[in-house]
Amino acid sequence: MAKFHYKFESIKKIKETFEKKIQKEISLIDLEIEKQNGFLESLADEKRRARSSVSGKNFVKISELQFQNEVQYLLGLKEKEILAEIANLEKVRENRMSELEQRTKEHKIFEALEEKHHEDFRLEQNQIEQKEIDEIASQKFAREA
Secondary structure (H helix, E strand, O other): OOOOOOOOHHHHHHHHHHHHHHHHHHHHHHHHHHHHHHHHHHHHHHHHHHHHHHHOOOOOOHHHHHHHHHHHHHHHHHHHHHHHHHHHHHHHHHHHHHHHHHHHHHHHHHHHHHHHHHHHHHHHHHHHHHHHHHHHHHHHHHHHO
16 A cells, blocks of 8 residues: 655645744743733832832931932833833734734644545545455456356
8 A cells, every 4th residue: 555645744844833933932922021020020119119218217308209209200111111011022922823823724724634635545545455356356256267
């Protein structure tokens, strides 16, 4: 019996490679989002520490208050920057997810096509085998007669 060769195997492998590449990109984006969320949490802790350093005192100089206000303002700007970066990463992740969904659909189509071709190949091989069996049977019958 002949061996089955799927004529689109190379295309299927390339599509699988692209799919794996996109999955890797998504996981890297997820790691970056987690990292940015960690920065955001540390920034929130820093803001709390800055507030508590002033609020614990009964007597505070105006210059200290001005300094604390500047620190709070700068930390707020940094927080907005990190939130914008997270939003940007989320958009990129959404795009990659839709691309991954498309690649997965293509992969499933090629798998279904391979199954269909393999089934057609098996049917063809069975027909060839049946013809050979019939030929052997008719030769055997001709010799006996």
